[in-house]
Amino acid sequence: MAAKYAGGCAHVHVTAIAEPIDNHECHCNVCKSVTGQHTTHVAFFNHGDVRVDHPEKLKRVPFNAQNPDGPLEICLCTDCGAVIMLDDKQGRIRVAVPNVMGYDDxxxxxxxYHAFWDETKGYPKPDDGRPVYSGLRPEFTWPAGA
Structure with a gap:
């Protein structure tokens, strides 16, 4: 199958062969901490829809420093340190942050939609016409793990 989206770095290439199963603007504090961005465009893919050409070149670190045993890991290129993707240890999803992970945003x-917004963020509720939720969209269902 042809890649719909491609990212990564010069050493590790990532391709997604399907559309995202979830695609949101994230307001969570973990994304803010990891990316340094006010909000982060995040795309979830079914785990099997994202391929990595050199998984042996990935260094894995916890996504959430407050929950180091949580399911998501940041995958970094061992050659250049580029952020490649988020990987789910449970085999449910792989995550792309297009403007950080080498994709054409x-x-x-x-x-x-907007995810993980609440009034404690210290800024106004987004009003760009997209729905705003305190978590993921209510109809989102996590895929089965591996």
Whole structure:
């Protein structure tokens, strides 16, 4: 199958062969801490829809420093340190942050909603016409793990 989206770095290439199963603008404190961005465009893919050409070149670190045993890991290139993807130890999803992980952000569909916003963020509720939720969209269902 042809890649719909491609990212990574010069040493590790990542391809997604399907559309994201979730595509949101994230307001969570973990994303803010990891990316340094006010909000982060995040795309979830079914785990099997994202391929990595050199998994042996990935260094894995906890995504959430407050929960180091949590399911998500940041995968970094061992050659250059580039952030390649988030991988789920349970085999449910793989995550792309297009503007951080070597993807053409403009090629991705626009995030369809805002996730993990609450009034404690210290800024106004987004009003760009997209739904705003305190977590993931209510109808989102986690895929089965590996």
């Amino acid at each position: 403009a090629a991705f569909p626009k995030a369809s």
